[in-house]
Amino acid sequence: MSSEGNMTLPSDLVQSGIVARYEFLKHLRSRRLLGIFILEIAIIALILLIPPLQGQDYPSDPAKFAGMFVQWVWILIVIGSTLFAGDSLVSEFQQRTGYLLFPNPVKKRVLFIGKYAASAGIMFLALAVFYAVVAVFVISVDGSISGLMASSFGLAMLFGVAALSIGYVISSFMKGSTGALILTFALLLLILKIVDGVATASKARPDFSLTFSSGVIGYIMETPYPTDFVQTIDFGGRSFEFANYYPSVTVSIVVAIIYIIVTVALAIWLFDRREMSA
Amino acid sequence: MDDPIVIENLTKDFNGFKAVDSLNLRVERKSFVGFLGPNGAGKTTTIKILTHLLSASGGQAYLNGVDVTKDPKNALAGVGAVVETPEFYPYLTPIETLQYLGSLRGMSNEYIQRRTKEVLETVKMTEWSKTRIGKFSKGMKQRLAIAQAMIHEPHVLILDEPTSGLDPRGMVEVRNILQDLRKGDYTIFMSSHLLTEVQEICESVALIDRGKLLAHGSVATLVEGTGSKDIDVRILQPVDSYVIDRISNFEGVERIVPGDPRHFTITFKGREEDQARLLSEMQTLGLKIVSFKEIGVALESLYMSLIKDSR
Numbered sequence: 214m215s216s217e218g219n220m221t222l223p224s225d226l227v228q229s230g231i232v233a234r235y236e237f238l239k240h241l242r243s244r245r246l247l248g249i250f251i252l253e254i255a256i257i258a259l260i261l262l263i264p265p266l267q268g269q270d271y272p273s274d275p276a277k278f279a280g281m282f283v284q285w286v287w288i289l290i291v292i293g294s295t296l297f298a299g300d301s302l303v304s305e306f307q308q309r310t311g312y313l314l315f316p317n318p319v320k321k322r323v324l325f326i327g328k329y330a331a332s333a334g335i336m337f338l339a340l341a342v343f344y345a346v347v348a349v350f351v352i353s354v355d356g357s358i359s360g361l362m363a364s365s366f367g368l369a370m371l372f373g374v375a376a377l378s379i380g381y382v383i384s385s386f387m388k389g390s391t392g393a394l395i396l397t398f399a400l401l402l403l404i405l406k407i408v409d410g411v412a413t414a415s416k417a418r419p420d421f422s423l424t425f426s427s428g429v430i431g432y433i434m435e436t437p438y439p440t441d442f443v444q445t446i447d448f449g450g451r452s453f454e455f456a457n458y459y460p461s462v463t464v465s466i467v468v469a470i471i472y473i474i475v476t477v478a479l480a481i482w483l484f485d486r487r488e489m490s491a
Numbered sequence: 492m493d494d495p496i497v498i499e500n501l502t503k504d505f506n507g508f509k510a511v512d513s514l515n516l517r518v519e520r521k522s523f524v525g526f527l528g529p530n531g532a533g534k535t536t537t538i539k540i541l542t543h544l545l546s547a548s549g550g551q552a553y554l555n556g557v558d559v560t561k562d563p564k565n566a567l568a569g570v571g572a573v574v575e576t577p578e579f580y581p582y583l584t585p586i587e588t589l590q591y592l593g594s595l596r597g598m599s600n601e602y603i604q605r606r607t608k609e610v611l612e613t614v615k616m617t618e619w620s621k622t623r624i625g626k627f628s629k630g631m632k633q634r635l636a637i638a639q640a641m642i643h644e645p646h647v648l649i650l651d652e653p654t655s656g657l658d659p660r661g662m663v664e665v666r667n668i669l670q671d672l673r674k675g676d677y678t679i680f681m682s683s684h685l686l687t688e689v690q691e692i693c694e695s696v697a698l699i700d701r702g703k704l705l706a707h708g709s710v711a712t713l714v715e716g717t718g719s720k721d722i723d724v725r726i727l728q729p730v731d732s733y734v735i736d737r738i739s740n741f742e743g744v745e746r747i748v749p750g751d752p753r754h755f756t757i758t759f760k761g762r763e764e765d766q767a768r769l770l771s772e773m774q775t776l777g778l779k780i781v782s783f784k785e786i787g788v789a790l791e792s793l794y795m796s797l798i799k800d801s802r
Contacts, residue, residue, distance in 0.1 A: 220568075220596060220597040220598055220602075220643065221597050222564065222565070222568055222596065222597050223594075223595070223597045228595055231591070231594045231595055232595075235580075235583070235587075235591045238582070238583075238587075239580065239582050239583075242582040243582065308578050309575070309576075309577060309578040310577065310578045310579065310580060311544070312544070312574050312575050312576075312577035312578065313577035313578065313579060313580075313592075313636070313639065315542070315543060315544050316542035316543060316544065316567060316570070316572040316574060316649075317567065317592060317595050317596065318563070318564045318565065318566075318567040318568045318595070318596060319564065319595050320563075320564055488539075488544065488545045488546060489539060489544035489545065489574075490505075490545065
């Protein structure tokens with residue numbers, strides 16, 4: 214039509230960047246991100262209030278003090294994954310926005326990558342704010358921070374992305390947003406934890422589990438790093454042995470990467486084949 | 492392959508049910524084609540395949556010479572579409588939405604800004620351009636849907652029941668927008684349930700039932716083939732039975748159904764020249780004719796007879 218009408222379609226990479234930008238905007242304008250920030254404030258406030266209420270001082274070891282906060286990071290990751298990934302794909306079908314987006318000259322896998330990148334970006338923002346605020350409090354109390362916080366933050370991001378990937382798989386096949394959100398939350402917070410408990414009770418190391426492996430986010434703050442042990446408890450004349458397993462850092466990183474690769478590939482495959490049939 | 496839309500042996504099988512069954516259809520450049528058929532005929536399925544919302548079980552569907560079943564990205568580059576009243580992202584404004592979709596199509600920022608202004612004016616949404624879409628009514632969303640389909644000045648527009656679900660005012664507004672599009676360089680393929688709407692807007696129609704094409708051609712040619720048509724006539728002065736009798740005897744007039752003293756409906760059989768002659772003959776009777784208008788029943792007759800034959 215016009216000379217300007219002779220447009221060249223952007224590459225897949227450029228298109229995924231455009232999708233990521235607008236998805237990121239969606240998250241920034243949503244109440245969900247605000248909810249995460251409020252939860253972070255609540256967690257930090259609670260942890261800061263407990264020692265004074267018990268008449269205790271804050272730990273003088275920066276790593277130990279920071280560890281009190283970091284052990285809550287998995288909860289943030291679970292809620293973040295639920296809110297920023299759980300319904301990201303299914304909503305295009307259920308809310309009918311797919312009728313607007315899919316007839317455009319853009320591949321579905323490009324849409325996926327853009328959405329996924331935006332979710333990872335918003336997860337980074339949520340975790341970065343949490344760690345930054347914690348770092349400010351630790352410095353103000355102890356005068357310094359531990360370098361282990363950076364390791365913990367890196368691991369939190371890795372497991373955050375792995376948890377998002379699980380959310381994306383669920384979102385790629387579920388029919389409704391509510392079901393996808395509930396399943397993502399339940400799987401990451403309850404179901405995998407139950408599997409961890411059953412495996413541990415059976416004296417089998419649950420290294421395969423993302424929730425078990427995610428323990429490294431908090432354990433990395435401990436010096437020395439905790440090691441497995443078996444606890445024996447005598448009860449009614451009988452002895453019971455309870456295994457205590459701690460994830461290895463290397464194995465945990467490998468497990469998280471495997472989760473990311475497998476679930477992202479599966480989610481793209483499912484999303485690519487899903488049709489706007491309703 | 493010059494025709495912008497070419498469908499060859501297109502088939503869509505839903506677990507043994509053929510929603511589209513070896514459909515063949517060509518839409519010529521700069522034509523406005525109405526895609527008609529009863530519920531479940533395969534209209535929306537065909538449109539969804541053309542817009543890559545569904546995959547085809549067999550056959551090809553070419554848009555500007557590119558098979559959308561094989562290379563949807565390039566096939567959809569020169570196409571704008573409105574399918575099933577899309578929903579918009581409620582957190583974006585119309586300007587942001589058009590910016591998003593324009594960017595995906597490779598439009599420059601300046602081009603997007605200019606086109607955004609133009610298309611929002613066309614669909615009368617300028618006033619709401621900076622309001623988040625979450626607050627919009629269905630009619631406003633439908634107008635915005637048409638705007639986004641036109642943002643990149645496509646040669647081909649594919650519209651699935653664009654007035655569906657709108658109130659009468661919304662329908663008139665969307666219909667007026669579509670009428671205006673006829674002035675531009677567009678090839679428009681539009682499904683609709685509303686036969687009067689199709690007869691009013693479209694130059695030609697494609698009739699489909701059970702996934703198969705029943706008829707395709709210009710509205711005038713197809714309607715002519717049906718024989719009779721109904722013409723609504725309004726006269727300035729009251730008419731008496733003598734005048735009605737005189738008109739009844741004119742060539743091609745099969746029946747007259749009086750309404751009020753200044754209004755009646757003629758069932759007429761004949762070509763367009765015969766219809767023009769009828770109007771002249773009525774004027775020779777001294778009638779001051781206010782309105783002489785086909786009321787769409789002809790297309791309805793064609794539709795009903797073809798659907799009946801196919802079942």
